[in-house]
Amino acid sequence: MKVMLHEMSWTEAKEYFKKNDIAIFPVGSNEQHGPQNPLGTDHLIAKAVAEETAKRTGVLCLQVIPFGVSSHHRQFWGTIYVSPETFKNYVKEVCLALNYYGVRKIVIVNGHGGNLYALTEMARELREKGVFVSIFQWWPAANKLLPDLFKPEERRHATAEETSVNLALHPQIVDMNKAVDEEPRKHILQAEGITLPLDTVDYTSSGVFGKSTAASLEKGKKVFEAVVNELVKHVKLLKEAKIEDLLQKPKV
Numbered sequence: 001m002k003v004m005l006h007e008m009s010w011t012e013a014k015e016y017f018k019k020n021d022i023a024i025f026p027v028g029s030n031e032q033h034g035p036q037n038p039l040g041t042d043h044l045i046a047k048a049v050a051e052e053t054a055k056r057t058g059v060l061c062l063q064v065i066p067f068g069v070s071s072h073h074r075q076f077w078g079t080i081y082v083s084p085e086t087f088k089n090y091v092k093e094v095c096l097a098l099n100y101y102g103v104r105k106i107v108i109v110n111g112h113g114g115n116l117y118a119l120t121e122m123a124r125e126l127r128e129k130g131v132f133v134s135i136f137q138w139w140p141a142a143n144k145l146l147p148d149l150f151k152p153e154e155r156r157h158a159t160a161e162e163t164s165v166n167l168a169l170h171p172q173i174v175d176m177n178k179a180v181d182e183e184p185r186k187h188i189l190q191a192e193g194i195t196l197p198l199d200t201v202d203y204t205s206s207g208v209f210g211k212s213t214a215a216s217l218e219k220g221k222k223v224f225e226a227v228v229n230e231l232v233k234h235v236k237l238l239k240e241a242k243i244e245d246l247l248q249k250p251k252v
């Protein structure tokens with residue numbers, strides 16, 4: 001059975017949409033991930049997690065959106081980004097196109113933390129329109145599911161955890177000879193409760209926010225399996241849930 005929308009014909013898509021009101025939609029970014037990882041890390045991982053979940057659940061999966069909200073990485077070459085408004089509207093319009101065919105439950109698999117604010121806003125707007133969108137991010141899931149697999153400094157941007165998942169999924173585009181460990185710099189104004197409008201380059205020269213040399217393919221496989229299992233559970237629950245129970249409640 002096909003699960004990728006772009007591999008189906010329109011008649012096959014019609015058959016799916018007549019029987020199902022749920023879809024999986026991966027989004028990510030194209031941004032620096034240190035000297036050892038591909039720029040596509042965030043969208044490639046989101047795509048792999050989404051596609052594997054789709055295969056295991058029989059739920060339709062869309063193509064990944066590769067560009068996201070990552071202007072804060074732009075000083076590192078090859079980072080391609082769009083504004084939060086453009087990203088939000090693009091993702092929203094794709095969701096509404098799905099809704100035209102009867103889809104009312106959408107699981108967004110987000111591979112890049114910088115997209116979350118725009119996605120959350122969009123999900124709230126769509127709930128008002130009768131479409132329920134949940135957002136899954138693999139790294140907070142892995143942190144809870146496998147708390148002992150990595151140290152805190154190995155769980156940040158472009159460090160061992162992300163590099164390990166890349167090694168498990170596409171080792172041919174990871175160069176461990178270039179992996180570095182770099183402790184992010186503290187800004188002079190940094191203090192508890194303060195958020196600063198800084199870029200990645202303000203913190204790190206390599207793009208790595210901690211230790212990446214501890215990455216391994218085996219650890220990456222463990223993370224991938226754990227997060228896909230968790231997402232499969234969520235997709236099954238969402239599939240069974242009644243849309244009326246998910247939408248906005250009336251005034252009390």
Ligand SMILES: [Zn+2]
Pocket residue numbers: 033041042111112157158162
């Ligand atoms: Zn990343």
